[in-house]
Amino acid sequence: MFGDMMGMMGKLKETQAKVEETKKRLDSVSISEQSNDSLLKVVVSANREIKTIEIDDELLKDKDQLEDYLIVTLNRAIKKATEVNEAEISAVAKNGLPDIPGLTS
Known part of the structure; x- marks a missing residue:
C-alpha cells in the first residue's frame, strides 16, 4: 500500500514536470x-x-476602425491560442496521471 502511494506521488511529480x-x-x-x-x-x-x-497604413487613418480590428483579431488569436494551450496541457496531464479508481475526467 505504502509503495503504491509512493509510486503515485512519483508519477504525479513526473507529470507536473512534464506539464x-x-x-x-x-x-x-x-x-x-x-x-x-x-x-x-x-x-x-x-x-x-x-x-x-x-497594421496596414490604411487602418492608421481611422482610430475607431483600428481599435475594432485589434479587439476582434486579438480575441480570435487568443481563443485559438487558448484551445491549443488547453489541449496540450490536458493531454500531458491525462497521460501522466496514475490510474486512481473512482477518479475520472
Missing part, C-alpha cells in the same frame, strides 16, 4: 491571425503572449 516543460514549449508555438481583409495581422504564443502586430 511545466509543455508550458515552456508552448512559448515557442506561434498562432497567427489576421483580419478578414488582411489589414491587421497578429501573432501570439500558445501561452497567449502577443508576439507581433502588423
Whole structure:
C-alpha cells in the first residue's frame, strides 16, 4: 500500500514536470491571425503572449476602425491560442496521471 502511494506521488511529480516543460514549449508555438481583409495581422504564443502586430497604413487613418480590428483579431488569436494551450496541457496531464479508481475526467 505504502509503495503504491509512493509510486503515485512519483508519477504525479513526473507529470507536473512534464506539464511545466509543455508550458515552456508552448512559448515557442506561434498562432497567427489576421483580419478578414488582411489589414491587421497578429501573432501570439500558445501561452497567449502577443508576439507581433502588423497594421496596414490604411487602418492608421481611422482610430475607431483600428481599435475594432485589434479587439476582434486579438480575441480570435487568443481563443485559438487558448484551445491549443488547453489541449496540450490536458493531454500531458491525462497521460501522466496514475490510474486512481473512482477518479475520472
